[in-house]
Amino acid sequence: MLNNIIACNLVTDNLSAFVDRELDEDFDYEIKKHLSVCLDCRRKFSKMLKIHHLMKKYFNGHLKTDLKMDFMKLVSFI
């Protein structure tokens, strides 16, 4: 039981880095294994993934806006 709690905490603490694929291969595998059996952590993972996707979509939307700036004029100052 204690092991399960520690495992869940460890997984929860690393879900964000897991979403970003910033964990080493072995640990990444351990988290995948844990998520396959733990519904509670899977819910937290789902939320983490959703906020990551929401931010990406939001920022992508902002990058599509045309910046009104005279770039040639900027370059001409150099």
Add this chain to the structure above:
Amino acid sequence: MGVILRYLRKHDYKNMDLISLIEAAQASNLLALEEILRRQGNIVYSSLYHMSPFIDNIDDLSQEVLMRIARSIKTLKKKENFKFWMNQIISNVFYDDLRQKKRKPNAVSIDSFYDDLSDNTQKEIEDTTINIEEKLKNSELDIIIRNSIRGLEEHFREVVVLRELQGLSYEQISRIVGVNIGTVKSRIARARIKLQDKLKYYVG
């Protein structure tokens, strides 16, 4: 390469990859330099827009960053490090501006950012069946997300912009921000938890 570039027209630079553009710009090709600034302009603007708690001088700051890129492009040794190098310039300009204003980060009340939310926005927050794709096109949700990001503390906002907007790795972020990778990892995680809380009606 230099000889060929001399005969290229402005339009041709749009199809060139970034590394080739940097090489050309370093050889004093102004059209290549212009294309680099054009491509990076929105990223620079959007990064500063989301990093800064102030919205009055983002155009000026963006222009300053692009000027510094143009002035110092020849000093960039490893072309593949351009993104990292550019982000160091963005960070420098951003913090120089904060220092000039003699204000500490987070000096602006977070609450003030929520003042412009209309009644309609509040009604939308209560709608838990919202289609995110559709709602992202809606400027009101855009305001809610923007305010949620602005409501984060400075050090959280910075890593969110570098990670989600710029797509930088934790290692690159740690070098730009000047903290170790563990701190970057922890800040991104905590920032996301805070954003989850602020945007809970949209992420379930």
